Amino acid sequence: MDKYSFLNAAHTAYFADLYDQYLKNPDSVEPSWRAFFQGYDFGSESYGMEDESVEVVSTQIPEHVQKEFQVVKLIDGYRSRGHLFTKTNPVRDRRQYEPTLELENFGLSNSDLETTFNAGEILGIGKQPLKEIIRHLESIYCDSIGVEYMYIRKPEEIQWIQNKLNINDNQPNFSPDEKKNILKKLNQAVSFESFLHTKYVGQKRFSLEGNESLIPALDSLVENAAQHGVKEFVMGMAHRGRLSTLTNIFGKSAKDIFSEFDGKDYEQEVFDGDVKYHLGWTSNRNTEGGHKINLSIAPNPSHLETVGSVVEGIVRAKQDDKYSDNPSQVLPIVVHGDAAIAGQGLVYEVVQMAQLDGYKTNGTIHIVVNNQIGFTTNYLDARSSTYCTDVGKVTLSPVLHVNADDAEAVVHAMLFALHFRMKFKRDVFIDLLGYRKYGHNEGDEPRFTQPKLYKAIAKHKNPRDIYAEKLMAEGIIDDTHVAQLEKQYKDKLEENLEDSRKIDKTVITPFMADEWVDYQTVIEDKMLQSIDTTFSKDGLAKITKVISNLPKDKKFIRKIERLVQSRQKMFDEDKLDWAMAEHLAYGTLLEEGYDVRISGQDVERGTFSHRHAVVKVEDSEEEILLLNEISDTQGRFFIYNSLLSEYGVVGFDYGYAMASPKTLVIWEAQFGDFSNGAQIMLDQYISAAEDKWKLQNGLVMLLPHGYEGQGAEHSSGRMERYLQMCAKDNMFVMDCTTPANMYHLLRKQMKAEFRKPLIVFTPKSLLRHPLVVSSVDEFANGSFQMVIDDATAKADKVKTLVFVTGKFYYDLLEQREDLKRDDVALVRVEQLFPLPEQQIKDAIAKYKNADDIVWAQEEPRNMGAYSHILMHLDEAKTFRAATRRPYGAPAAGSSVRSKIRHKEVIDYVFDKSKNNQR
Numbered sequence: 001m002d003k004y005s006f007l008n009a010a011h012t013a014y015f016a017d018l019y020d021q022y023l024k025n026p027d028s029v030e031p032s033w034r035a036f037f038q039g040y041d042f043g044s045e046s047y048g049m050e051d052e053s054v055e056v057v058s059t060q061i062p063e064h065v066q067k068e069f070q071v072v073k074l075i076d077g078y079r080s081r082g083h084l085f086t087k088t089n090p091v092r093d094r095r096q097y098e099p100t101l102e103l104e105n106f107g108l109s110n111s112d113l114e115t116t117f118n119a120g121e122i123l124g125i126g127k128q129p130l131k132e133i134i135r136h137l138e139s140i141y142c143d144s145i146g147v148e149y150m151y152i153r154k155p156e157e158i159q160w161i162q163n164k165l166n167i168n169d170n171q172p173n174f175s176p177d178e179k180k181n182i183l184k185k186l187n188q189a190v191s192f193e194s195f196l197h198t199k200y201v202g203q204k205r206f207s208l209e210g211n212e213s214l215i216p217a218l219d220s221l222v223e224n225a226a227q228h229g230v231k232e233f234v235m236g237m238a239h240r241g242r243l244s245t246l247t248n249i250f251g252k253s254a255k256d257i258f259s260e261f262d263g264k265d266y267e268q269e270v271f272d273g274d275v276k277y278h279l280g281w282t283s284n285r286n287t288e289g290g291h292k293i294n295l296s297i298a299p300n301p302s303h304l305e306t307v308g309s310v311v312e313g314i315v316r317a318k319q320d321d322k323y324s325d326n327p328s329q330v331l332p333i334v335v336h337g338d339a340a341i342a343g344q345g346l347v348y349e350v351v352q353m354a355q356l357d358g359y360k361t362n363g364t365i366h367i368v369v370n371n372q373i374g375f376t377t378n379y380l381d382a383r384s385s386t387y388c389t390d391v392g393k394v395t396l397s398p399v400l401h402v403n404a405d406d407a408e409a410v411v412h413a414m415l416f417a418l419h420f421r422m423k424f425k426r427d428v429f430i431d432l433l434g435y436r437k438y439g440h441n442e443g444d445e446p447r448f449t450q451p452k453l454y455k456a457i458a459k460h461k462n463p464r465d466i467y468a469e470k471l472m473a474e475g476i477i478d479d480t481h482v483a484q485l486e487k488q489y490k491d492k493l494e495e496n497l498e499d500s501r502k503i504d505k506t507v508i509t510p511f512m513a514d515e516w517v518d519y520q521t522v523i524e525d526k527m528l529q530s531i532d533t534t535f536s537k538d539g540l541a542k543i544t545k546v547i548s549n550l551p552k553d554k555k556f557i558r559k560i561e562r563l564v565q566s567r568q569k570m571f572d573e574d575k576l577d578w579a580m581a582e583h584l585a586y587g588t589l590l591e592e593g594y595d596v597r598i599s600g601q602d603v604e605r606g607t608f609s610h611r612h613a614v615v616k617v618e619d620s621e622e623e624i625l626l627l628n629e630i631s632d633t634q635g636r637f638f639i640y641n642s643l644l645s646e647y648g649v650v651g652f653d654y655g656y657a658m659a660s661p662k663t664l665v666i667w668e669a670q671f672g673d674f675s676n677g678a679q680i681m682l683d684q685y686i687s688a689a690e691d692k693w694k695l696q697n698g699l700v701m702l703l704p705h706g707y708e709g710q711g712a713e714h715s716s717g718r719m720e721r722y723l724q725m726c727a728k729d730n731m732f733v734m735d736c737t738t739p740a741n742m743y744h745l746l747r748k749q750m751k752a753e754f755r756k757p758l759i760v761f762t763p764k765s766l767l768r769h770p771l772v773v774s775s776v777d778e779f780a781n782g783s784f785q786m787v788i789d790d791a792t793a794k795a796d797k798v799k800t801l802v803f804v805t806g807k808f809y810y811d812l813l814e815q816r817e818d819l820k821r822d823d824v825a826l827v828r829v830e831q832l833f834p835l836p837e838q839q840i841k842d843a844i845a846k847y848k849n850a851d852d853i854v855w856a857q858e859e860p861r862n863m864g865a866y867s868h869i870l871m872h873l874d875e876a877k878t879f880r881a882a883t884r885r886p887y888g889a890p891a892a893g894s895s896v897r898s899k900i901r902h903k904e905v906i907d908y909v910f911d912k913s914k915n916n917q918r
Contacts, residue, residue, distance in 0.1 A: 071119040082141025090405040139169035144409035146401040172408035185216035208241030209437035226291035236311035237335030258500035280511035301684035304340035313655025339374025342383035349648030358640025363421040371436035392429040404434030533747040543587035575773040581739035585746035600668035646677030672703035672717020687725035698755035705761035706807040709895035716890035723868035726833040731757040735806035740774035744784040786831035787839040793825035801850035
């Protein structure tokens with residue numbers, strides 16, 4: 001049997017069944033099939049499956065009808081597999097795929113080429129000879145654009161795509177003026193890179209050469225998106241082609257880029273800066289159609305794909321803030337490298353966010369600048385998938401593969417992507433298949449590893465010259481046109497170069513300056529100043545009443561009802577717990593007009609079931625958010641359980657905070673050390689962005705921390721890592737012990753006139769600890785305490801002064817009471833960075849009779865805050881350190897062993913003869 005015969009038989013049976021459906025109800029089949037069946041006289045006999053086998057059905061259908069079905073199968077083959085046989089690779093032969101689209105594979109032959117088939121109706125071209133149907137299919141699916149879409153499960157999307165592809169045979173149809181503009185933008189891309197290549201020989205610039213058609217494509221995207229109502233673009237891309245994009249699309253002056261190439265110092269002393277191809281930019285552009293559009297390209301580190309999640313967060317913040325009625329007015333664009341999109345797991349995390357309530361942005365246009373190589377690694381060694389874009393199929397997104405040498409096809413594909421995104425509010429991917437003219441950077445020698453490829457590239461014309469020849473052949477331009485374009489553009493670059501050399505220092509323009517106009521940059525001394533976070537008791541009472549009463553007409557689980565009602569009881573009894581600290585912090589900020597966004601794994605209820613910010617109706621699972629019921633003028637409260645991701649979600653929330661300084665943005669880890677899955681975000685953005693890019697950010701990270709015998713991964717938030725990243729004025733690090741301090745800390749984060757990332761090591765066992773309560777007055781009239789003195793200790797009696805942080809304080813307090821020791825003072829250091837050195841010194845001075853000063857922590861000596869205290873406080877060098885021994889893992893897996901070690905540390909705090917440091 002022929003290896004394709006079973007497919008043909010099955011297909012025949014399928015379409016016979018479809019014809020049965022048509023006979024019963026013509027309107028129940030798609031219009032194209034209706035036209036197909038109407039155009040053919042099948043007679044009245046039913047060809048349905050019924051109880052008959054495929055073979056029997058096949059014999060009942062006349063041969064000429066079977067031929068029609070074979071043509072339909074051929075059409076289906078092109079739609080499903082045509083992308084494998086395109087002319088999309090400008091410098092290499094394509095890999096060979098089987099089965100091919102040869103006629104014989106579909107039960108057809110050359111003798112059928114002149115036969116007219118009704119199947120042409122499916123393509124919208126009517127009855128046509130087979131050769132015309134094939135010509136049409138080749139033009140649509142096998143030319144400079146390959147399209148993958150047949151896996152999409154929504155018929156209306158497939159129908160829309162097919163209709164779109166049928167227009168002009170999926171071929172560009174631009175006017176002469178549009179073609180001249182494409183050439184103009186191509187010339188800018190080519191001339192910019194060649195100018196840099198001659199003026200800054202050997203300097204890294206990560207040129208776009210080989211994929212210059214990205215520039216006219218982006219230009220067309222901006223112009224056309226504005227006509228579709230897009231008001232803002234937010235773009236993320238890595239280094240390759242970034243300088244050209246900044247200059248030729250975002251309008252950054254070439255003069256500024258030349259200053260960066262010259263390596264001048266920065267005008268701001270406290271700002272360290274970054275390499276030129278990492279910097280962000282924001283500008284406003286007036287389009288040719290008379291629209292004003294805001295353009296932002298986010299700053300990015302060298303850690304590829306990291307910026308993608310940040311971009312999505314920025315976009316969502318803008319959508320929530322200014323475009324909630326039509327979020328599609330903000331358009332995210334993420335530009336990938338081919339090796340990076342295939343190799344970096346963050347891409348999968350970001351793709352999975354695309355349709356989630358807490359993270360969706362109404363569709364992203366993903367563009368891959370495909371060099372077919374990653375540094376020195378060939379594409380065959382860089383992925384197992386057929387295409388680098390196959391991750392896009394996770395969300396059933398259409399993918400277009402385009403020959404980067406065909407500038408019109410690239411622009412055509414970009415407009416297709418725009419129209420799809422605006423219509424269906426979903427992601428779409430463009431694989432821009434080009435090459436990399438030089439090495440990974442301009443000082444690299446690519447022939448070492450790809451000699452054959454680079455011989456071909458050396459002989460290859462650039463896309464501008466290829467396109468210019470095409471336009472000359474069409475009579476649209478003459479042979480002097482390109483030379484004039486190049487001279488005009490390079491003359492402007494020369495002027496910019498001269499101007500740049502008259503400037504002594506580089507000035508870095510702030511990213512998204514409009515959003516940050518009300519905020520000041522501060523250094524450490526300002527971070528240590530007190531901020532008024534008071535809020536009236538009456539206001540607190542009003543909020544408490546709202547968050548303590550569920551709707552009377554809905555049914556809730558009884559335990560939840562009691563829990564919610566207990567909030568009022570706590571307020572009335574003047575004993576507010578940790579959950580109330582959070583709720584009242586959020587509620588008061590909302591009442592003052594701030595927004596609050598919380599996301600992370602299981603944050604709606606809280607991993608430890610303390611928050612219950614979202615309450616579910618028992619029968620319907622309808623969600624009730626009481627914090628959105630405080631008043632008519634309040635801010636908005638958003639809270640979302642995230643996907644099981646740290647890297648992507650932290651990046652998203654960081655981006656959200658970057659674009660919305662008036663929103664309290666919180667990411668909570670399920671357990672503190674799970675944040676290490678987002679370590680790149682911590683290293684490259686959270687700790688360093690203000691130094692590198694002048695970027696403030698108010699992201700709050702809540703990291704559950706504390707040793708309760710739950711093993712290595714459920715004890716430590718790895719505070720030592722955060723503290724090691726602390727320097728000068730880059731962030732706050734806290735380890736609070738009272739609900740009132742937590743309440744004021746969260747309010748302080750928003751009431752300040754500046755923004756810094758805030759890392760909070762939150763407790764687990766303290767969430768319901770009977771001693772961990774605060775009074776209403778402490779909430780209403782208190783403030784954040786960086787150091788909490790021992791209120792019960794009498795200074796003249798104290799012989800041992802213990803500095804401690806976090807939950808360990810309560811363990812020591814219990815031991816002190818058991819031992820009835822009044823000669824030990826327990827002073828809590830609530831703020832670890834910036835370290836309140838003076839307040840610690842004041843405590844040492846107060847307890848002047850203490851001849852034994854202890855730093856106590858439950859973490860191993862090589863972890864926790866001990867090394868940080870040693871680094872920042874000279875007096876700490878004389879402290880006695882009471883810690884666990886140094887370990888490789890944060891905690892023991894055995895609960896018995898954990899208790900033993902914990903007890904050893906506690907004992908040593910109170911009796912230095914029990915030194916466990918052996």
